[in-house]
Amino acid sequence: MPPLGLPIYGQPPLAAGDRRAPDAWRSLAERAGQADPAGRPPDGDAPAPASFGRRSFLQVLSASAALAGLAACKPPRERVVSYVRRPPEVTPSLPSYYATALPAGGYGVGVVVESHEGRPTKVEGNPAHPSSLGGAGLPELASPLELYDPARIAGFRRGGRPLAWSALLDELSEVAARLAQDGGARLRVLAEPTSSPAVAALRADLRARFPGSRLVAWAPVSEDAAREGTRLAFGRPLDVEHRLATADVVLSLDADFLATEGDHLRLAREFAARRVDAAAMNRLYAAEATYTVTGGAADHRLRLRASEILGFGRAVAAALASAHGLAALAPLGAAAGGAQARLAAAVAADLARARGRGLVLAGQRQPAAAHALAAAMNDALGNAGATVLYREPVLLDRSSGPEGLAALAAEIRAGGVDTLVITAWNPVYTAPAELELGALLRRVPNVVYLAAREDETTAVAGAVVAAAHPLESWGDLRARDGTASVVQPLIAPLVASATELDLLAAFLDRGQVGAWALVREGWRRRTGDEGFDRRWDRWLADGVVAGTAAPPVAPPLDGAAIAAALAAAPPPVAGVEAIFAPDDKVLDGRLGENAWLQELPHPVSKLTWDNAALLSPATAARLGLETGALATLRLHGREVLAPVLVQPGHADEAVTLPLGYGRRVAGAVATGAGFDAYALRRGAAPWIDGGLEIAPTGARRALAQTQGHFTMDGRALALALPVAALPGALAELEERRGPLPSILPEVDYSGEPYRWGMAIDLSRCIGCGACALACQAENNIPVVGRSEVLNSREMHWLRVDRYYEGPAEEPASVSQPLACVHCESAPCEYVCPVNATVHSDEGLNEMVYNRCVGTRYCSNNCPYKVRRFNYLDYHTVHAPQLAMLQNPDVTVRARGVMEKCSYCVQRIERARIGARVAGGTIGGDQVVSACQQACPAEAIVFGNLADPASRVARLAGGERRYDLLHELGTRPRTGYLARLRNPNPDLA
């Protein structure tokens, strides 16, 4: 029991050289005799203990406790203040929660981050934030993995030389001084649109110092068309806010507003709230080409090519004008023929019935004219001011489309750019193909690129500045309604890195000031000195700056301009239509290095680790293609090789090309995933293009879909029924719940104070997959990789099944989140030979990992197939850094052990400890499971069934409740509520 050098009671002191066995090593790099790539000596300079006895353990423990404060001895440059549930003093093992905001398209989404001893492990929604309301989306939930990503760039380099931050500041300061001589005429900044007031202030200062410089905003997925549409309609660009709470009839013109567009978390919540009461159901018409989450939630999904959707909108406008007396729409409408006319008439009638309670939305992919038309229709229907609000734009950049980038490229080609500061994500990869930005950037003498990971742009940038993760940064962001949030760090930067604020400040010779001071002083300036410190602490604690929402405006509509724009709008494209779409998971590609997201099944296609060209069954049949076939896609002279996925319900003669995959320079995760749709994307037609040629190659690429069968085969699994059919179906639903006769002695739970249970409302569920991702983050669920997913070994405890109903060409769909349903009479339990899965008194079906020998009989006997098996060692193969990400309250499972949903038993136990300490009981709704917390639609409710006042008990007693596979007599604790559809009787 030698080590440590500290004198150990009862043992002779050690010789100095004896501290560590000569052959001991702590990292591969150390063994190979290399220094750490980051330039640090491996593992600091503390000698590693060679062996550990009880005494030495206690010594180290006490030393650690005594020295724990040392970390605080650095001068506190920045301060972190805790959120609502801050414990009176920091107690090890008790997590703290901090509010901050994460960027999403330049806006802020408020989140609450769980932190264990200073390690952020889990992101949840912030109920106080107007864009979150407590829900969280996929990018937010996956962000902790980005933080600990071992592939992050560490430090700063210029021309291949590593530089310290101060040295980099000196060099940038020199560059800035040189540029300032001609007013910055040769300085350009390529940034992403942002709403940050602190960035706005710095940009203003930069303009003042470099009046000749120019800032180009670039976002491959932007809402320019919406702002341009409002400019057409109202004479100036405005932000549109939709409100679904009071909208009875919603017409979506290609807007995926429930999952990828706009304020989707809030909209999903408002939408879902109108899907549960049969008497107050809203009705959603979704016109779209690609099958989206929104289309799946719609009552009527109108399958149209993307370039024909504007025409359908005009047909509705024409019907409103002609049949419902809205004369203002007459010049905007254009009647359609055939089936579309009937649809348009029905939609128009519905919208006309719901004046002031209807809503028309246009998608970001649609041209500005479509947005203007939507504004005109909302105006004519009296929806403006009720379900649609307009605001002055919150983003600093009104336009971030390809035009600005093209102008910048022209300047570079002309040699007019000396220094280009890039804070936008990977423009070389995302820029329109014809610009060939990668080759152009090599001509710019100074390219300074702020990047978190090696990518296509770091390969051509002279200076690379490691970007700090939002969870380790100070900053500020505004929500879509203008409400500001302060972005606060949860942890000191794990690697030497800088924020966008730091980098911009460097050009003002203020790089040493730090983001904290920049943000804080900005807010002090804006709100005044008096009581500022208290205000500031309040904002940090709440996660929002109260009272900063932008007021709505009600500008007059310019019908003539809209009519002109509609007249000039592009006609439906010729040939096969190419539709570019941000991916549901990796967005424009920036999250491609996130293994959680790569492995998360796509909400609609259930595809993991790849994107694929989506096309309809009819088009696939015409081209002789099937799912997994590789095809050459050629568009205006450029071509890519892409696997094809046949998507039921996709528009015919159209192909959806999801962006964000097929990276050429990337880390281990994104490399080899999918094809690059940007290679086909032109600046002139960034969203909808015509003339796509598809040639089968005969080769195949296996697509790792987690679901292979999308039909229910006539079985009653995920129930969905029209509102009108509900009264008639009540008897059948009644049969699908409740006790069945059994020869087994019944376990009596009636005396238990807690009977944990869950209710999942399929009527609310939109199938976005946030629950599955939240579960992965909460429960330390490993990522297994593409080949293992291909072999059906994905580990997600919670999956979202998706079933199609109706014809393959135009199917409706229903999503069903499914985790362990915690059967009271559990088939898995009696077959386990070693009692490794047993029942708790409170009704949990518990897995005892230590006892599991891995016969897998439990999984075979599970009719729901929700158990997951560690076929290989899925945990220790990952970088040790990722161990920081693990939730310490949840066991990390070893190879050869079965696992499954535990109803977040760690949260139940935490609540129990709290209740015992307080001398009370756990409230019926007090325990919130991770999936429930994340769900933007509030479809999942967990709680105590023994408490009749709890939400879950009320839902479980509801008339729509049924048990999945009830006939097997498993008596699941998770109940489902049948989905209601609200089809238009006129379209029956």
Add this chain to the structure above:
Amino acid sequence: MSAAPGTPAVDPLEPTPFLVGRPGDRALTEELVATVLGPTRRGWLLLVAALGAGMAFWLVALGATLFVGIGTWGNNIPVAWGFGITTFVWWIGIGHAGTLISAILLLFQQRWRTSINRFAEAMTLFAVAMAGMYPILHLGRPWLFWWLMPYPSTTRLWPNFKSALPWDVFAISTYATVSFLFWFLGLIPDLATLRDAATTPRRRRIYGLLAFGWRGSARHWRHYRIGYLLLAGLATPLVVSVHTIVSFDFAISLLPGWHTTIFPPYFVAGAIFSGFAMVVTLIVPARRLLGLERVITIRHLDNMNKVILATGLMVSYGYVMEHFMAWYGGDPAEAFAFVNRWTGPYRHLWYLQLFCNVVTPQILWFPRMRRNLVVMFVVSLLVNLGMWLERFMIVVVSLSRDFLPSSWAMFRPTWVDWGLLFGSMATFGVLFLLFLRFLPVIPIAEVKELRREFDHEDRLVAGGPGHRPEGAP
């Protein structure tokens, strides 16, 4: 079915005898110990080398399974049991013939068992050894397999006796133990013969040790007979119980395709079916190579083929009843499981299984075919294949498509799966070759006894009526 009074040892209705000629004791001894004490033949060495290579492959696959994990197999969710359990059930089934021949036929006083029982018992032992490997290997944490056994521990944790898997542990370990004892007890007189005939001191010592001091005294024979009969009585219920309990592994579950009460008899019939087929597969070449045509006659093979035909018909009946119950039971999930066999992605294997197990045995209705060595060898191979496929259909195909279509998935075996399947066959072959070389394949003492019985009967026939022959043990 003891011979009726006055029946000649050579039945005119059974033209082929159980023993060709009436060789003397010395001739029999010399003939039957020659395989053990004679020189090592090149053919044997070549066979051992070839199967040894297969065994090496098996060891590599075994190493991969233990050191990398069960993930080297093709198993997944929903198909959490794959080749491992399929092959386990297959080997266990094969192991049934030995006990049936040794015990049940002994109790029923079937003389024709005499020449082949040693052979079948050895096959049983090796098959059970192979089978016993899989339930341990297929565990996620095989080093903890002993948790399935009830043992007093400080944790006071016991196996879950509601689960069929601990029953399996008892059934198989009991079966292996009794089979071994039965086999070894039968060997003792022959080991003594070998000891006495041994040409080198080392062999004399080894066989002498194994013979436990057998001297062939009347007391020895009396004890031996009692012990052998008792063990036969013990082993008889095992023939039925082992595969019954193996079938419970499936029958107690609620999975469509597993959850059925017909499984116990259906599994036992299938086990005897495949076990006899394996005996034929092994015995046809072995009797030729070892020159045992005189003691293992066409009559033996004919009888075994009759058993194969009979059990094959029982298995076919099982298939029919499974389908009938799936329809009659009215459970859509159950009905689907059987429709899926005919129309699902594994349907070709199902058709092949039906061909092997239902169609092929029908040829054995014809006496000429039953006595044709080539025909019976091919039939036995097809039955072995068919029975493996049957277990594959039950285990894998039922799992691959169960209640929720969203979780359906296919099973794709890996090289480790194939390595463990074919490697276990090679290892079985190596063990069997060692048995052929180092132990008497034919129970010498029993054949001599049979010869004396035949002599006695011949004398009785010659001596006229009024005398009843002793019942043959």
